[in-house]
Amino acid sequence: METTTSEPLFPAMLTHDLLQHRPADNVEFLNSLPAEEAAELIASLPPERAVEILDQPELTAAPEIVQLLPPERAAALLTGVAADRATDIIHLLEAPARANLLARLDPETRASIERLLVYPPNTAGSLMTTEFVSVPSTWTVEQTLQYIRQVERTRETIYAIYVLDQQTKRLVQAIPLRRLISAQGDAPILSAARSFAPITTSPLTDREEVARLFRKYDLLAVPVVDSAGRVLGIVTVDDAIDAMLAESTEDVQKFGGVLALEKPYIQIGFAQMIGKRAGWLCALFLSEMLTASAMQHFESELEKAIVLTLFIPLIMSSGGNSGSQATSLLIRSLALHELQLSDWWRVVLRELPTGIALGAILGVIGLARIALWQKLGLYDYGEHWLLVGLTVAAALVGIVTFGSLSGSMLPFVLQRVGFDPASASAPFVATLVDVTGLVIYFSVATIILRGTLL
Numbered sequence: 001m002e003t004t005t006s007e008p009l010f011p012a013m014l015t016h017d018l019l020q021h022r023p024a025d026n027v028e029f030l031n032s033l034p035a036e037e038a039a040e041l042i043a044s045l046p047p048e049r050a051v052e053i054l055d056q057p058e059l060t061a062a063p064e065i066v067q068l069l070p071p072e073r074a075a076a077l078l079t080g081v082a083a084d085r086a087t088d089i090i091h092l093l094e095a096p097a098r099a100n101l102l103a104r105l106d107p108e109t110r111a112s113i114e115r116l117l118v119y120p121p122n123t124a125g126s127l128m129t130t131e132f133v134s135v136p137s138t139w140t141v142e143q144t145l146q147y148i149r150q151v152e153r154t155r156e157t158i159y160a161i162y163v164l165d166q167q168t169k170r171l172v173q174a175i176p177l178r179r180l181i182s183a184q185g186d187a188p189i190l191s192a193a194r195s196f197a198p199i200t201t202s203p204l205t206d207r208e209e210v211a212r213l214f215r216k217y218d219l220l221a222v223p224v225v226d227s228a229g230r231v232l233g234i235v236t237v238d239d240a241i242d243a244m245l246a247e248s249t250e251d252v253q254k255f256g257g258v259l260a261l262e263k264p265y266i267q268i269g270f271a272q273m274i275g276k277r278a279g280w281l282c283a284l285f286l287s288e289m290l291t292a293s294a295m296q297h298f299e300s301e302l303e304k305a306i307v308l309t310l311f312i313p314l315i316m317s318s319g320g321n322s323g324s325q326a327t328s329l330l331i332r333s334l335a336l337h338e339l340q341l342s343d344w345w346r347v348v349l350r351e352l353p354t355g356i357a358l359g360a361i362l363g364v365i366g367l368a369r370i371a372l373w374q375k376l377g378l379y380d381y382g383e384h385w386l387l388v389g390l391t392v393a394a395a396l397v398g399i400v401t402f403g404s405l406s407g408s409m410l411p412f413v414l415q416r417v418g419f420d421p422a423s424a425s426a427p428f429v430a431t432l433v434d435v436t437g438l439v440i441y442f443s444v445a446t447i448i449l450r451g452t453l454l
Contacts, residue, residue: 015044023052027059035061039068042077051080054089057242060173063092066101075104083109084129084239087116116233124210125203127243128224128233130408131155134162137172142185142193159220162198162231163189170229174198176220203232207243212337214240247335250422287442288436291316298442305453307381308445311366311392312438318362319399320430326351327429330411331421344412348405353450355404362400363393384452391448395441402440403433 018026018041030038030053042050042065054062054077066074066089078086078101090098090113099316102110112130119125133155135144144161161180163173173193185191200223201210213222214237221234268276295302302309330347333339339347370389375377382389407429411421446454 035064039065043402083112123429124205130233132234141183191224211244294438319433322400323403323429323433351404355401359397359400363396367393393445399437399441
């Protein structure tokens with residue numbers, strides 16, 4: 001594990017300035033520095049403040065900073081960091097550095113982190129912390145309050161107290177701290193509990209589903225339990241918010257045809273950025289070759305009616321835009337569980353008339369534009385300009401309708417076969433509609449212009 005140089009890079013005044021600001025503000029400043037300089041500053045801070053800063057998920061270079069600190073210093077700081085945050089940092093270290101750091105941790109901290117490391121990324125198990133307050137179901141309210149006072153400093157947060165069966169250690173109730181404080185001191189702890197069972201989740205539940213629980217039930221924390229009902233840890237609301245932000249960021253990046261970025265944009269290396277973007281671009285480029293094939297198929301029509309080529313960009317973009325709109329709406333609805341896979345037919349019945357109406361609106365605008373340009377002498381579309389306008393209008397109805405239907409159905413298809421619906425990104429839908437749009441456009445032109453231009 002690398003160590004920093006003995007000569008300080010920053011004056012003591014800068015360290016003093018950091019101590020005058022909140023940890024979140026310190027994180028913003030440290031994120032703007034190279035990892036080496038950030039590590040030097042962290043090393044100069046008192047342990048309590050350094051722990052508070054490392055505990056912030058927004059500190060993007062935390063793994064690099066920890067690796068640059070002296071090994072004993074890094075281990076001491078990670079011991080004070082919340083178990084789930086320490087696990088996130090250690091998980092991102094290279095294998096040798098990870099093993100070296102784990103070996104320097106105290107047995108209790110190392111055991112907590114190793115338990116969390118076994119869970120797959122982006123699951124409740126990987127998000128949870130093992131630092132929660134649990135008490136036997138036989139205790140009184142006053143006993144519980146006394147216990148909270150004793151252990152408060154060693155717990156990440158105390159939103160609720162988890163009451164366990166004294167024999168089986170199974171979760172019996174989750175009592176909000178507010179209800180506990182307002183209860184009679186000599187009353188049994190369970191007297192402060194609500195009448196319904198606690199909301200729980202399993203360690204393998206996807207982070208998006210965990211976030212949905214917080215949203216649906218307005219929770220501050222949710223216990224993670226095993227198959228026997230024993231509490232393994234809790235996911236807190238701040239972790240749920242971080243998970244929702246990460247999931248939203250990942251989906252937005254996929255919408256743009258980019259593989260999800262694990263780090264902020266500015267910290268992604270050149271080679272890694274190429275790897276994240278090249279695959280999708282190549283796939284879309286190969287797909288767009290079908291557009292050239294479609295145009296070659298209608299080469300004779302293009303030769304006879306050159307005027308039709310003027311509207312190809314208009315036709316293709318309109319279909320792609322309508323498909324992207326439908327895809328964005330459906331992906332979000334599926335993510336929020338507003339729709340299920342079985343609701344696909346309801347979406348079809350909704351998108352079909354919507355696509356026709358939207359296409360008709362664009363068709364009228366397109367026809368009006370052609371007529372206006374012809375009458376004002378801005379461009380001469382020939383003696384059959386009205387038929388050209390009707391061709392564009394009718395094609396827009398068909399293409400926008402197809403774009404809406406395909407854009408809304410693609411997320412259902414991807415989710416049905418086990419892929420992330422966000423993979424139905426706007427570029428992919430646009431490419432699909434580009435090819436089919438040309439076929440629809442020239443097919444309509446063949447019907448309307450037969451005997452005149454064609």
